[in-house]
Amino acid sequence: MLTILFDGIAYGMLLFVLACGLSVTLGLMNFVNLAHGAFAMAGGYITVVLVNRAGVPFFPGLVIAFAITALLGLLLERTLYVHVYSKSHLDQVLFTIGLVFMSVAAVDYVMGSQQVFIQIPSALQGRFELFGIGIGRYRLLIIIVCGILTLGLQLILSGTRFGSRLRASVDDARVARGLGINVNNVFALTFAFGSGLAGLGGALGAEILGLDPTFPLKYMVYFLIVVTVGGTSSITGPFIASLLIGIADVAGKYYVPKFGAFVIYTIMIVLLLLRPQGLFARAAGK
Amino acid sequence: MDPGSIKQVSHHFANRARWSAMEYAFWLAALASIFVCGGYWTEISPLFANRHLILTEIAWLGLFALSLDLILGYAGIISLGHAAFFGLASYIAALLAKHAIITEPVLALVVSGFAAALLGFATSFLVLRGSDLTRLMVTLGVTLIMREIANQIPEITGGADGLQGVVIAPILGLFQFDIFGHVAYVYCLVVLFVLFLLARRIIYSPFGLSLRAVKGNALRSGLIGISVNGRLIAVYTLAAFYAGIAGALLAQTTAFASLDVFSFERSADLLLVLIIGGTGYLYGGLIGAVIFKLMQDWIANLTPQYWQFWIGLVLVLIVLVGRDRIGTATAMIRTSVQRAVSRLPVPALRVAAPPAEGR
Amino acid sequence: MPAALATQSLEKHFGGIAAVNGVSLAIEKGARHALIGPNGAGKTTVINLLTGVLRPSAGRIVLEGEDITALDSHHRVRRGLARTFQINQLFLDLTPLETVGLAISERMGTGWQWWRLAGTKLEVTEEIVDILSRFRLTDVMLERTGNLPYGKQRLLEIALAIACRPRVLLLDEPAAGVPEAERHDILATVAALPSDVTVLLIEHDMDLVFSFADRISVLVNGSLFIEGAPDEVARDPRVKAVYLGESLNA
Numbered sequence: 001m002l003t004i005l006f007d008g009i010a011y012g013m014l015l016f017v018l019a020c021g022l023s024v025t026l027g028l029m030n031f032v033n034l035a036h037g038a039f040a041m042a043g044g045y046i047t048v049v050l051v052n053r054a055g056v057p058f059f060p061g062l063v064i065a066f067a068i069t070a071l072l073g074l075l076l077e078r079t080l081y082v083h084v085y086s087k088s089h090l091d092q093v094l095f096t097i098g099l100v101f102m103s104v105a106a107v108d109y110v111m112g113s114q115q116v117f118i119q120i121p122s123a124l125q126g127r128f129e130l131f132g133i134g135i136g137r138y139r140l141l142i143i144i145v146c147g148i149l150t151l152g153l154q155l156i157l158s159g160t161r162f163g164s165r166l167r168a169s170v171d172d173a174r175v176a177r178g179l180g181i182n183v184n185n186v187f188a189l190t191f192a193f194g195s196g197l198a199g200l201g202g203a204l205g206a207e208i209l210g211l212d213p214t215f216p217l218k219y220m221v222y223f224l225i226v227v228t229v230g231g232t233s234s235i236t237g238p239f240i241a242s243l244l245i246g247i248a249d250v251a252g253k254y255y256v257p258k259f260g261a262f263v264i265y266t267i268m269i270v271l272l273l274l275r276p277q278g279l280f281a282r283a284a285g286k
Numbered sequence: 287m288d289p290g291s292i293k294q295v296s297h298h299f300a301n302r303a304r305w306s307a308m309e310y311a312f313w314l315a316a317l318a319s320i321f322v323c324g325g326y327w328t329e330i331s332p333l334f335a336n337r338h339l340i341l342t343e344i345a346w347l348g349l350f351a352l353s354l355d356l357i358l359g360y361a362g363i364i365s366l367g368h369a370a371f372f373g374l375a376s377y378i379a380a381l382l383a384k385h386a387i388i389t390e391p392v393l394a395l396v397v398s399g400f401a402a403a404l405l406g407f408a409t410s411f412l413v414l415r416g417s418d419l420t421r422l423m424v425t426l427g428v429t430l431i432m433r434e435i436a437n438q439i440p441e442i443t444g445g446a447d448g449l450q451g452v453v454i455a456p457i458l459g460l461f462q463f464d465i466f467g468h469v470a471y472v473y474c475l476v477v478l479f480v481l482f483l484l485a486r487r488i489i490y491s492p493f494g495l496s497l498r499a500v501k502g503n504a505l506r507s508g509l510i511g512i513s514v515n516g517r518l519i520a521v522y523t524l525a526a527f528y529a530g531i532a533g534a535l536l537a538q539t540t541a542f543a544s545l546d547v548f549s550f551e552r553s554a555d556l557l558l559v560l561i562i563g564g565t566g567y568l569y570g571g572l573i574g575a576v577i578f579k580l581m582q583d584w585i586a587n588l589t590p591q592y593w594q595f596w597i598g599l600v601l602v603l604i605v606l607v608g609r610d611r612i613g614t615a616t617a618m619i620r621t622s623v624q625r626a627v628s629r630l631p632v633p634a635l636r637v638a639a640p641p642a643e644g645r
Numbered sequence: 646m647p648a649a650l651a652t653q654s655l656e657k658h659f660g661g662i663a664a665v666n667g668v669s670l671a672i673e674k675g676a677r678h679a680l681i682g683p684n685g686a687g688k689t690t691v692i693n694l695l696t697g698v699l700r701p702s703a704g705r706i707v708l709e710g711e712d713i714t715a716l717d718s719h720h721r722v723r724r725g726l727a728r729t730f731q732i733n734q735l736f737l738d739l740t741p742l743e744t745v746g747l748a749i750s751e752r753m754g755t756g757w758q759w760w761r762l763a764g765t766k767l768e769v770t771e772e773i774v775d776i777l778s779r780f781r782l783t784d785v786m787l788e789r790t791g792n793l794p795y796g797k798q799r800l801l802e803i804a805l806a807i808a809c810r811p812r813v814l815l816l817d818e819p820a821a822g823v824p825e826a827e828r829h830d831i832l833a834t835v836a837a838l839p840s841d842v843t844v845l846l847i848e849h850d851m852d853l854v855f856s857f858a859d860r861i862s863v864l865v866n867g868s869l870f871i872e873g874a875p876d877e878v879a880r881d882p883r884v885k886a887v888y889l890g891e892s893l894n895a
Contacts, residue, residue, distance in 0.1 A: 026419070032418075032419055032422070080602075080606075083606055084605060084606070087605065087608075089364065089418040089419065089422075090358075090364050090418070090557075091605045091609060092605075093364070093366070093422065093557075094557060094558070094561060094601050094604070094605050095601065095602055095605040095606075097554045097557075097598070097601060098597075098598040098599065098600070098601025098602035098604075098605070099598065099602060100598065101554075101594045101595065101597055101598025101601065102595050102598035102599055102602065103598075104594065104598075105592045105593075105594045105595030105598065106595060108591070108592065109591075109592055109595075217550060217551075220550075221426065221427075221430060224419075224422075224423050224426070225423070225427075228419060228420060228423045258438055259438070261430075261434045262431060262434055262435075265427045265428075265430055265431045265434070266431070268423065268424075268427050269412065269424055269427050269428070269431075272412075272416065272420050272423060272424055273412065273424075288774060288778065288783075291774045291777075291778070291783060292767075292770055292771060292774050294787075295742060295764065295770050295773060295774060295786075296764060296765070296770060298742065298764070298787060299762065299763055299764025299765065300762070300764070300765075302764075303762050303763075487759070487760060487762075488759045488760075490762055490763060491758055491759045491760060491761050491762065491763055492747075492750050492755055492756050492757070492758050492759075492761065492763045493756070493757055493758060493759035494759070494763070495739075495743060495746070495747055495763050496747060496751070496756050498736070498738065498739065499736050499739065499744075499747055502736040502737060502738050502739065503734055503735065503736050503737075505698070505734060506730075506734040506735065506736065506805075508697075508717070508718040508719045508722075509696060509698075509718055509719075509722060509727070509728060509734075510722060510727070510747060510748040510751060510805060510806075510808070510809055511719050511722035511723050511748065511751040511752060511756075511809060512719055512747070512751055512756060513717075513719045514719070
């Protein structure tokens with residue numbers, strides 16, 4: 001059972017890295033970006049190309065994937081997304097769904113529709129036993145990397161000036177602008193960083209989640225669940241939400257395989273009914 | 287009391303609801319398509335080839351989009367989960383036929399519709415509160431749950447392969463479905479027309495007016511005595527019924543049901559259909575269905591595997607150009623055509639000028 | 646005889662702040678009662694509590710002897726309590742005709758009828774025309790509300806509340822934002838309200854308050870400060886101090 005807990009935590013932390021960019025985007029610009037999963041997919045496929053075909057080692061490959069996806073995010077944000085900020089939520093939904101469709105079809109065209117795998121270094125393969133818990137080496141890596149990322153994010157948010165500017169902008173963009181904070185730049189950088197993280201998550205997660213052109217559609221729901229349940233006013237909310245979902249999903253699929261998938265959706269609906277603004281959102285909204 | 291004013295008021299309401307020339311034209315064209323597009327006159331010209339198969343798809347897709355318009359265009363609820371009702375009724379209609387529980391198609395249609403309405407009613411409370419995003423999530427969640435249920439009981443639903451072996455009995459015991467799709471098309475068209483008439487009546491009723499108020503300002507509606515939640519539940523259930531009928535039509539005309547009735551792509555495509563045609567005037571779903579299906583057909587012929595890319599591109603472009611600009615453009619086209627037609631020297635077409643404000 | 650509208654120790658807390666603190670009001674039937682106070686005193690919050698837009702943290706609201714604290718907004722309207730908003734809350738895409746018609750048909754119980762064409766019930770139509778002419782909106786009744794000038798919209802805001810035939814009417818700064826030229830219409834309308842309708846008026850315009858009200862309550866920082874007849878309140882030095890921000894001990 002502890003193995004399941006371990007696997008669930010790994011899954012949850014991976015979800016968090018994937019989804020936290022979306023959470024901040026939504027909280028910051030009130031923008032519903034359903035195409036977030038496409039960045040994750042991009043990161044995954046970039047790593048595939050780098051590691052499998054170009055012979056780049058695994059860890060540098062991850063870093064490069066992060067960088068390229070972040071740049072991609074920055075580019076798209078400045079050219080396309082910026083035109084859609086002021087539009088209604090319905091328009092944003094339509095726009096990002098359109099982007100998802102385009103990216104899914106494009107990747108299918110370029111890379112083919114079968115599932116792809118990244119060649120993981122042999123040191124990360126297999127499992128070992130620790131106090132009776134089966135520890136997968138790769139999953140351990142995920143927990144460590146994601147844990148470091150989470151701590152880093154928290155430090156940036158609370159300890160740096162950029163972090164305070166970001167928090168101010170999330171809280172009240174109008175007032176933040178009035179204070180001289182360049183909210184547009186804050187957002188561009190945050191969007192790029194969030195997309196980069198998604199790309200990194202996609203690369204890390206290829207082994208566990210399975211990478212194929214339908215990735216954005218398959219996992220979009222999970223990201224959205226993390227964001228809606230966890231709220232958008234902090235990263236603690238999505239973090240805990242991700243862990244809950246990760247553990248619930250893994251445990252559900254193991255203990256009640258017939259209904260495993262329901263557990264997630266039902267939890268989400270119940271939670272949203274009880275607290276429509278998310279578990280951790282502040283009471284007074286925009 | 288000024289009798290002149292009272293008359294003015296009554297005329298105003300009567301004119302609002304009057305059938306315009308364009309509406310007559312639309313349904314006459316639909317009626318004509320039964321004969322003109324049936325492949326009966328291919329010796330005269332290949333233009334008259336049998337298009338009833340695609341027209342049948344347009345018919346139930348139009349009905350599906352109409353059902354979404356009821357909640358999106360008239361009540362302001364954004365839903366990504368309308369496919370839940372569509373899919374449920376689809377499976378039920380197929381199962382009723384396959385296991386000969388209800389063999390007469392019209393009866394099975396109505397029963398499936400009511401099943402969808404029941405699901406709609408049961409889930410309506412989910413969309414009463416919460417932001418747009420919450421509603422999106424919750425409606426999407428319901429559809430995904432339905433899909434999982436269908437996936438997990440393959441003994442009943444056929445699972446990923448779909449429900450095979452469905453045989454549809456003749457409509458009313460008289461009209462057997464034929465391989466050319468003639469009976470199917472007339473069936474769908476009649477159902478669409480009847481339900482359209484009903485929707486039209488509802489929209490122009492006091493209830494319909496209160497829906498527009500709720501959409502425009504829910505807070506104020508409550509404070510003039512309108513039960514906002516009651517209205518939303520009612521229209522959501524009605525929309526679920528319509529979506530269910532559309533799904534049952536799909537199952538009955540194809541004698542098949544599969545998991546992709548619940549897919550996210552279906553909900554997304556539906557939004558696109560309605561957006562193309564425009565929300566809030568009842569014909570948006572129908573016109574959007576025509577345009578979407580023709581576009582899809584054309585693109586699929588060019589690139590069968592990647593047509594999703596072009597659909598995505600259309601969505602992106604529509605949003606970037608601006609729905610309201612597209613809406614204003616089409617509205618302008620509509621009113622100018624309407625005026626031109628009403629000037630024709632045909633007395634039957636000379637109806638009251640098109641209403642200036644909301645329909 | 647029970648008061649038309651009364652509150653008992655009404656409270657509303659937002660986080661740690663008490664926007665409304667132990668407010669107990671009693672408004673007699675047919676009264677012309679004004680609620681005044683500096684900005685941020687909590688007057689609109691009181692109205693929101695009375696009409697069900699907000700739920701109280703504590704206390705009760707009693708309408709003509711009946712406890713309505715737990716009722717939803719639309720039920721309170723049906724019991725005879727209506728309000729206007731400080732910032733117009735109208736249906737911008739509907740016409741004044743449709744707007745007023747909605748309120749009337751809802752009151753008559755025909756709002757749910759889905760099979761009938763709207764606007765075909767003669768009693769409703771007659772009443773619509775009557776109200777619109779009383780508020781001088783007949784000439785614009787077929788225009789889209791969003792296109793109307795602000796003064797007309799304000800008149801419609803009040804007409805809409807009147808269309809509910811309330812027994813208690815809450816007016817939240819009816820003359821707010823109305824240009825000088827059109828104020829007269831608003832003031833005349835408020836003065837011409839039927840005498841059996843109980844009116845609670847929130848206003849900053851002191852001329853309007855003192856000419857209209859027969860009783861005034863002063864709300865400061867969420868609590869009722871002073872209550873009494875207009876001349877009592879006008880003479881009380883503490884009221885001036887509160888508005889000018891001087892210390893109460895001065």
